[in-house]
Amino acid sequence: MFDSLQSRLGGVFDKLRGRGALTEGDVEEALKEVRTALIEADVELGVVEDFIKKVKPRAEGEAVIRSVTPAQQVVKIVHDTLIETLGSEGTGLQLGSPPAPILMVGLQGSGKTTTSAKLGLLLQTKEKKKVLMASLDVARPAAMEQLKILGEQAGVPTLPIIAGQTPLTIAKRALAAARVGGYDVLILDTAGRQHVDEQLMAEAAAVRDLTNPHETILVADSLTGQDAVNIAKSFHTRMPLSGIILTRADGDARGGAALSMRAVTGAPIKFLGMGEKLDALEPFYPERVAGRILDMGDVVSLVEKATETVDKEKAEALAKKLKKGAFDMNDLFDQLNQMKKMGGLQGLMGMLPGVGKIKDKLDEAGLDDKILTRQQAIIQSMTKKERSNPDLINGSRRKRIAAGCGMEVSDVNKLLKMHRTMSDAIKAMKKGGRANPFAAMMNMGRGGPPPGGMFGRR
16 A cells, blocks of 8 residues: 555655755755645545645745755654644544444445454454444345355354344344343444445434444445545545544555545544455554655564464474574475465565665565465475475475476575575574575575566566
C-alpha cells in the first residue's frame, strides 16, 4: 500500500536533500510536487488542499530555511502532518459491557462478511474475547451460509440459521443468544447493496437502533479510491460511524482512500485487510503508516510480527546451534517458513527503512514470495542426510535434487551457495565478526542480486 505515493514523495525529498540550503522558492516547488503526488494517489481534493495549507506555513518558516538540515525538517513536517491527517494515534475497538455488539456495514462486494470473520478471529485469538457472529443478510443468496463456513474455518461460533426471518428478528435472537451464552462480543454482519440506497440505510439504521452497537464499522474496498470516500460520507451522514476497515489494502498501491477517509468522516481507520487469509487483518497505526509512506520503515510492526509468529522452542534450539556455528538445511527451511509467516519477502521489505529507494532493483531481481516456495521445494527434494550435512551434495546428487523438484541444477547451486554464505557468516559471528547471515538469505550481499532474480528467472 502507498507504493506510488512513497515513490513520488521520495523523489521530491531527494531533490530537496540535494540542494542543501533551501529558499522559499525551493519549498514552494517541492510542495507543488507533493500536492500532485497526493492527487495522483487518489486523495480527495479537499483533503489535499487542507494538507498543503497545514504544511506550507510550517515548511516556509525561518526555523526550516535556516536550519542545518532544512530538507530533513521539511520531511519531518510532512511526516507529522500525515499523522494528523491519518488520525494522530491508533484507535482500537471500544468495547463496553458484554455482549458488546459490533455493527458491520458497507456495500456488497466490499469484503464485509470475510472481514467480520477476520475480526472475530482477531478478537478471539489476540484479545481473548468470546465472540459470536450473526449474519443479517437475508437479501444475498448464501450470505448466511458463507459466514457460517468462515466461522467454522476461524473457529468462531455463528448464530444458527433459521430461514425466513427478518434482519431485526435475527438481531434480537442474536442479542439473546449472546447474553445467554456469556459472549463478550457480538458481530452483526448486515446486508449490503450494489450502491448506497434508502432501503440499505433504513435497514442498517433499524438494526442500529435495536442493538445500540458499541461500534459501527464501515467496511470499504480501498481499491475503489474516491468511490470509497464518497461511500464513507454517505454512510456517516445517515449513520455516524465509529470506525472504518479498509479491505484489499495489500493490492492498493495508491492509498488515497486511507488518507482521505479520516479527514472526510472524522471516523478512525481501525484495521487494514492485507490479504485473503483469515488472519490477514492488521491494526491501523497512523504513525507507522506515515513512516512507511516516507520510506522510514516500520520496525515496530516488524518486531511485533516476529514475536507473534516465532516458535519459541524452535528459536531457542536454533540459537543453541548458532552458538556452536552450526546451520544446516533444516534450519534454513525453518527460516524460510518464518519469513512466509511474517508476510513474505514483500511484506518484510515494506517494513525496512530505505527500501523504497531500491524497490525498482528488487522488482527487477524478481524478489517475490515464490522464491521462498522454490527454495523450500529444493530442500524437500534432499534426503535427510543431505539436509543435515549439505557438504555431501556432489554433482550427481545435485542433478537428482533438481529433477526431484522440477528445477535446474543451477537453481540448486544458488541455494547451496546461499546456505554456504550464511553458514560462513554465522561462523564469523561466533568468532566475533560482524557478518550478516540475513543479507545472504536475501541474496543481496556484495554486488546485489543476480540478474533475473535469485533463481535466474521469474
